[in-house]
Amino acid sequence: MTNDAIRFFFDRYGLTLANIDSLLSRALARGGDYADLYFEYRLSNSLGLEEEIIKSATKSIHQGVGVRVIVGEKTGYAYTDEITVESISRAAETASHIARTVGASRLEGVNVSARAHDLYPVDVPLSSVELDRKIELIKETNRVARSLDRRIREVQVSLADELKYVMIASSDGRFAGDVQPLSRIAATCIADDDGNLQVGRSGGGGRVGIDFFESVLPPDEVARLAANQAIIQLDAMDAPAGKMEVVLGPGWPGILLHEAVGHGLEADFNRKGVSAFSGLIGQRVASHLCTVVDDGTIPNRRGSLNIDDEGETTTRTVLIEDGILRGYMSDYLNSGLMKSQRTGNGRRESYKFMPMPRMTNTFMLAGQETKEDIIKSVKRGLYAVQFGGGQVDITSGEFAFTASEAYLIEDGKVTVPVKGATLRGNGPESLKNVTAVGNDLELDSGVGLCGKGGQSVPVGVGVPTLKISEMTVGGTQV
Amino acid sequence: MNKELLEEFATGVVRQALQSGASAAEAVVRQRTEFSVGVRLGEVETLEESADEGFGLRVLIDGRQASVSGSDLSPEAIASLVKQAIMLARATSPDDSAGLPDPDLLARVVPDLELYDLAVETLPTEEKIQLALRAEAAAREVSPKITNSDGGGFDTSTGVAVLANSLGFVGSYSGTTCSLTTVPVASDGEKMQRAYWYDVRRKLSELESPEEIGRVAAERALRKLGARPVETQSVPVVFEPTLARELLGDIFQAVSGESVFRKASFLVGQLGERVAVDSLTVVDDGQMPGKLGSRPFDSEGLPTRRTVVIRNGILENYLLNTYTGRKLGLKSTGNASRALVGAPGVGAGNMFIEPGTKSPEEIIKSLSKGFLVTELLGFGVNIVTGDYSRSASGIWIESGELTFPVQGVTVAGNLKEMLNSIETIGNDLDFRGSLASPTLLIGSMTVSA
Numbered sequence: 001m002t003n004d005a006i007r008f009f010f011d012r013y014g015l016t017l018a019n020i021d022s023l024l025s026r027a028l029a030r031g032g033d034y035a036d037l038y039f040e041y042r043l044s045n046s047l048g049l050e051e052e053i054i055k056s057a058t059k060s061i062h063q064g065v066g067v068r069v070i071v072g073e074k075t076g077y078a079y080t081d082e083i084t085v086e087s088i089s090r091a092a093e094t095a096s097h098i099a100r101t102v103g104a105s106r107l108e109g110v111n112v113s114a115r116a117h118d119l120y121p122v123d124v125p126l127s128s129v130e131l132d133r134k135i136e137l138i139k140e141t142n143r144v145a146r147s148l149d150r151r152i153r154e155v156q157v158s159l160a161d162e163l164k165y166v167m168i169a170s171s172d173g174r175f176a177g178d179v180q181p182l183s184r185i186a187a188t189c190i191a192d193d194d195g196n197l198q199v200g201r202s203g204g205g206g207r208v209g210i211d212f213f214e215s216v217l218p219p220d221e222v223a224r225l226a227a228n229q230a231i232i233q234l235d236a237m238d239a240p241a242g243k244m245e246v247v248l249g250p251g252w253p254g255i256l257l258h259e260a261v262g263h264g265l266e267a268d269f270n271r272k273g274v275s276a277f278s279g280l281i282g283q284r285v286a287s288h289l290c291t292v293v294d295d296g297t298i299p300n301r302r303g304s305l306n307i308d309d310e311g312e313t314t315t316r317t318v319l320i321e322d323g324i325l326r327g328y329m330s331d332y333l334n335s336g337l338m339k340s341q342r343t344g345n346g347r348r349e350s351y352k353f354m355p356m357p358r359m360t361n362t363f364m365l366a367g368q369e370t371k372e373d374i375i376k377s378v379k380r381g382l383y384a385v386q387f388g389g390g391q392v393d394i395t396s397g398e399f400a401f402t403a404s405e406a407y408l409i410e411d412g413k414v415t416v417p418v419k420g421a422t423l424r425g426n427g428p429e430s431l432k433n434v435t436a437v438g439n440d441l442e443l444d445s446g447v448g449l450c451g452k453g454g455q456s457v458p459v460g461v462g463v464p465t466l467k468i469s470e471m472t473v474g475g476t477q478v
Numbered sequence: 479m480n481k482e483l484l485e486e487f488a489t490g491v492v493r494q495a496l497q498s499g500a501s502a503a504e505a506v507v508r509q510r511t512e513f514s515v516g517v518r519l520g521e522v523e524t525l526e527e528s529a530d531e532g533f534g535l536r537v538l539i540d541g542r543q544a545s546v547s548g549s550d551l552s553p554e555a556i557a558s559l560v561k562q563a564i565m566l567a568r569a570t571s572p573d574d575s576a577g578l579p580d581p582d583l584l585a586r587v588v589p590d591l592e593l594y595d596l597a598v599e600t601l602p603t604e605e606k607i608q609l610a611l612r613a614e615a616a617a618r619e620v621s622p623k624i625t626n627s628d629g630g631g632f633d634t635s636t637g638v639a640v641l642a643n644s645l646g647f648v649g650s651y652s653g654t655t656c657s658l659t660t661v662p663v664a665s666d667g668e669k670m671q672r673a674y675w676y677d678v679r680r681k682l683s684e685l686e687s688p689e690e691i692g693r694v695a696a697e698r699a700l701r702k703l704g705a706r707p708v709e710t711q712s713v714p715v716v717f718e719p720t721l722a723r724e725l726l727g728d729i730f731q732a733v734s735g736e737s738v739f740r741k742a743s744f745l746v747g748q749l750g751e752r753v754a755v756d757s758l759t760v761v762d763d764g765q766m767p768g769k770l771g772s773r774p775f776d777s778e779g780l781p782t783r784r785t786v787v788i789r790n791g792i793l794e795n796y797l798l799n800t801y802t803g804r805k806l807g808l809k810s811t812g813n814a815s816r817a818l819v820g821a822p823g824v825g826a827g828n829m830f831i832e833p834g835t836k837s838p839e840e841i842i843k844s845l846s847k848g849f850l851v852t853e854l855l856g857f858g859v860n861i862v863t864g865d866y867s868r869s870a871s872g873i874w875i876e877s878g879e880l881t882f883p884v885q886g887v888t889v890a891g892n893l894k895e896m897l898n899s900i901e902t903i904g905n906d907l908d909f910r911g912s913l914a915s916p917t918l919l920i921g922s923m924t925v926s927a
Binding site for chain 2: 044050053054055056057058059060061062063064073074075076077078079080081082091094097098131132135153154156190192197198199239241242243269272273274276352354388389390391392393394395396398399400401402419420421422424426472473474475476477478
């Protein structure tokens with residue numbers, strides 16, 4: 001057996017191929033079209049610094065198995081946190097209750113599937129790095145942030161990492177496994193200028209090893225970004241209210257795509273006909289300048305996976321091409337019912353949840369213009385470079401995301417910082433207003449967490465500098 | 479394991495931590511059985527049923543603190559995590575305020591707060607399915623304009639929570655919850671609109687009827703049809719109870735000891751001062767019988783209690799656990815709350831705004847112009863500065879009447895000013911969850927289109 005994750009589960013829990021086959025057959029004992037088993041073992045660590053001391057250190061180990069049985073549009077699901085044949089068998093029995101007929105299911109014996117990707121070969125995952133080396137990283141971040149400006153009054157830094165082993169077997173014979181490292185550093189700075197308090201945040205990571213935090217995104221960079229953001233906000237004026245031309249900086253502002261089109265293009269909402277994008281394949285949903293993809297195959301990215309949580313190899317899916325809607329992100333259940341392509345987007349938070357169509361790394365391809373030319377072309381507008389979170393109503397298409405660092409553009413020049421404000425738009429309409437796309441595509445630094453149906457999964461987003469002719473800016477200055 | 483065995487287990491983990499070198503330790507064990515049925519268009523779509531358990535351990539070695547958690551309760555797994563916890567604690571820095579609570583403050587009795595309902599635990603699967611189907615069917619019957627459904631469901635959970643610490647405290651309690659939701663989609667042929675309605679309770683008999691939940695959900699979706707933006711302007715804004723409770727959630731963040739000791743709240747340093755209009759009284763009560771936010775003791779073993787946070791506009795108390803209390807030179811208010819892993823944070827019990835006397839209809843009638851907010855999107859609330867900016871949907875008010883639906887706008891202001899410009903508090907307080915607020919009328923906010 002060549003798969004590290006499968007070997008891990010077999011060795012640790014004394015499982016055999018025959019066990020897997022018999023558990024799948026137990027799940028389909030009352031009939032059903034499909035069954036799968038999702039094994040997970042997750043090791044998580046975190047360290048937190050605050051008030052200049054290492055205040056918290058945690059470690060968690062959680063493991064379990066989820067069993068799913070599908071009959072047409074119906075799904076039965078059960079999980080257990082005990083990885084033994086008896087306990088999984090009981091979960092399989094519970095999940096099988098969704099099917100009421102006996103026996104006509106097709107069951108292939110499982111065979112280990114070939115691996116298509118090796119996207120995160122990490123020499124030293126953070127989970128095996130000695131504590132002192134990790135502590136030094138966050139202490140250094142704190143030191144640098146405080147040294148940058150005397151008005152930085154408090155600094156919080158955290159470093160979190162996990163190592164997740166997954167093993168997935170399904171009744172169509174698929175048998176796959178993956179070892180998934182994930183880590184993230186985050187810093188928060190509070191600036192205090194005589195009672196004027198402002199916050200700045202930064203962070204990043206991915207499916208990377210310790211070297212990433214020592215070279216690609218070193219402590220001084222994390223510190224500088226968070227401290228600068230807090231300091232800039234000290235002088236921010238109230239945000240304007242009303243419609244404005246908006247320029248988004250590259251990288252994390254790609255959360256626009258995640259909210260405006262991403263969720264609305266997840267297959268489950270479209271199969272049910274409840275998305276504002278339902279039935280729009282082949283139609284114009286964005287300006288001709290926009291090509292948007294979801295790509296789970298970019299090495300070391302936070303949203304990337306070798307296989308999705310149904311064992312399917314991840315892919316690059318073109319969602320919007322030159323402004324025309326081309327495809328949805330799909331999983332086993334929805335691609336089967338919609339007779340469409342399975343795209344490797346079946347994801348879940350943990351073994352306690354059923355998978356559903358989710359984004360991986362969602363971004364817009366680069367265009368032709370330089371950032372300087374785009375800004376120069378704006379008479380009066382908002383230049384938003386950093387954002388907090390966003391949210392969407394997928395049926396009406398209404399979405400909102402909140403700028404945490406933004407400036408006014410006046411006569412083609414970036415002038416004063418303005419306070420954070422929510423930007424709103426409508427999914428199928430907003431990308432039609434894209435009037436310029438920069439040549440500077442960046443993906444975010446690796447901090448995104450997406451929530452849907454009560455499940456959180458890590459994702460990536462990205463955009464080049466973008467100009468949007470009109471968005472509602474939710475400030476207070478009428 | 480039954481409760482006695484779980485208590486013994488938790489005490490055993492604490493003992494093992496002390497034997498391994500901890501100077502103090504605290505263990506939690508949680509055990510949960512969950513059921514969930516999802517329905518859509520009259521059919522069962524998903525059926526889930528599971529049981530799980532997990533434990534968490536916090537250890538202290540002379541002010542150095544660390545914590546671990548796991549879902550494997552075998553002796554080998556425990557022993558290994560206890561060892562890891564000790565190792566981690568040795569790597570952290572001493573923190574004067576970290577530690578277990580003052581032993582005198584620990585709960586001595588575990589009152590029965592009616593958190594457990596046998597009817598929830600024993601309800602047959604077929605009846606659970608019927609509740610979910612009835613709510614969806616009721617929504618679809620309201621109008622032919624309810625053309626689709628994003629489904630709905632009925633969920634139950636039964637759980638046991640156990641806490642033990644090295645000061646000799648050990649306690650446990652059981653609880654149930656049940657919730658019913660439905661999400662109809664309305665269409666006028668041009669645009670679709672969704673809405674959801676729900677109820678969540680500890681007792682099955684208190685749950686709103688599926689027919690009522692379906693009817694309200696459908697009406698909430700139908701009234702959004704034909705929505706349009708309005709001009710940018712400053713107007714009085716009415717928050718419906720479901721949205722007013724989100725504002726209350728923002729107030730909780732601002733009075734939580736975690737924000738206050740970090741000076742990351744717009745309410746820092748204002749105990750005893752006026753922070754809101756006279757008519758505003760905000761209470762947190764962790765002891766209300768049968769309510770979702772009730773617990774006999776908090777996550778450090780202190781009795782929960784009733785705390786007046788804001789009385790007639792004056793900030794009287796922050797909500798604190800032991801750590802944030804020590805940081806601020808105050809006593810814990812019994813609001814420690816924790817996940818399996820990590821040190822205790824601060825959580826609300828049942829937090830609510832005292833109702834006023836006016837009905838929501840009277841509040842709307844009182845306005846010559848205004849905006850009734852029925853949905854909010856986005857996370858544009860800054861607790862440090864109070865700056866508030868969110869995308870909103872709702873209904874426009876003209877001459878005391880609800881006129882047309884509004885979508886495609888934001889509402890913005892600052893929480894400090896909003897608290898001081900609450901003009902009317904409704905009489906419609908209803909606990910649908912652990913945070914509850916009646917309708918609130920804010921004198922003026924910026925509506926931006």
